[in-house]
Amino acid sequence: MRTIELEEARRLVAEGGNLPRARRMELQQERLHELVAYVRSHSPYFARHYADVPDDFSLASLPPTDKPTLLANYDDWVTDRRIHLDDVLDYVRRDASKDQSRFLGDYTALRTSGSTGNPLPMVRDDYHNKIHGQLIAQRLLAGANADAMDISKHRRASVIHLSNGASSYGAFLRMKAAHPDCADNLLGISVLEPIDVIVGKLNAFQPETMAGYPSVMVQLAVEQLQGRLHIRLQHLATSAEMLSDENYRLLREAFRCPVANNYCMTEGGEIAMTRNCPHLHINDDWIIVEPIDREGRIITDPDQWSDSILVTDLSNYVQPIIRYRVGDVVRVRPSGDDCSPLPILQIQGRTFGSYTVCGRTFNFVGLYSKTEVWPNLLRFQFVQTDGSTIQLRGVCKTSPAEVLAPLCDHLKAFLTQQGCPDARFTWSAEPLIPNPRGGKIPLFVKL
DSSP states (O other): OOOOOHHHHHHHHHHHTTSOHHHHHHHHHHHHHHHHHHHHHHOHHHHHHTTTOOTTOOGGGSOOBOHHHHHHTHHHHSSSTTOOHHHHHHHHHSOTTTOOOOBTTTBEEEEOOOTTSOOOEEEEOHHHHHHHHHHIIIIITTTOOTTTTOTTTSOEEEEEOOOTTOHHHHHHHHHHHHOGGGGGGEEEEETTSOHHHHHHHHHHHOOSEEEEOHHHHHHHHHHHHTTSOOOOOSEEEEESSOOOHHHHHHHHHHHOSOEEEEEEETTTEEEEEOSSSSOEEEOTTTEEEEEEOTTSOBOOOTTSOOSEEEEEETTOOSSOOSSEEEOEEEEEEOOOSSSOSSOEEEEEEEOOOEEEETTEEEETHHHHHHHTTOTTEEEEEEEEEETTEEEEEEEESSOHHHHHHHHHHHHHHHHHHTTOTTOEEEEEOSOOOOOTTTOOOOSEEEO
16 A cells, blocks of 8 residues: 655645646656556566566556456456455445445545446555545646635535445545535435436525536536526536536536536546646646557547547556556647646547447447537437337437437438438437446437
């Protein structure tokens, strides 16, 4: 277990956020070599994985890894020999609302949402927690009204997945436990509840700050603009999903307050975040993001979208994430703005899979590209109801009938052109369907 004093974590994050790129890259490489030296000595899995890697390695010479491989080697992957997969799973499944003890007395632990049905438990030590906590405090919340964030004075609502092991729920419970005298100022709302129920609870609670997934916050912004939701926020935070520039502006318009967006994941931590602007700036002094193509080659062209990415967390010494493959479609560009010298991450979402309709299989990118630019459509989801029918759901600026009905005709014509004239498209005003394991909104659901 690695530890760090809070003041030292504050200093390192403060310095790194303002360094010129050349110095940040030197610091990044120093931290990478220190991390790799440690894991080779303490992780049997990485000792084997890096057996042929020279001491004077480059980042590109480190072989990548992925979730199935790490899960299969879990007990050898971690660097603390006391940690075992079954024990971590038992810990994250406990009733965290009643048990706030640390795993093995030293660690926090959480799990991925498991959108593929294979959740990955992650253990975090003091070093990781303090560094990433400072990334949030100093970068994501830069410029935020400190008084508004004081839960002893102001009410905060979190529209999240209320499930043991979920990172957002764990953070919510830790905050409640740390501030027992202010518990009434904290409200957790399940993202799985119907939108009208969420609206009712928010209207009754009247939060002054709020956090949640972008997909849900966009729905609530529409409710606010149309007069069914009436809350006055001083700060809004979103995380875990893509937030487009258009939807960032929509949130600002609806709630008339600063909006902070955090691109994070259970495995890699706080990867990129806004700093008083719509752009996601990569914390590349602590996190390395490598866009790669379908063959695994590094993409250097800032205009080319990736097939997926490799993520390295330079602060995780207990359960190392080094060149870990994630199926997010991104591109990385130099900063080019006044908000921060850190590079900008643009993200489309997860790698597009395939779907089968009327016995024919298509890549999902076709439907997505036709739908993402449709006027007055803020969020959307495809629900396959049978072998020949796909239902379209959406969050719309105007009437769903005005937006979704003509889009269904458009998509029907598209698939007819692709040689599938028997495919049917319908639309529904029903709410988007969250992932029951993680609460996020998947783009495609098969009933």
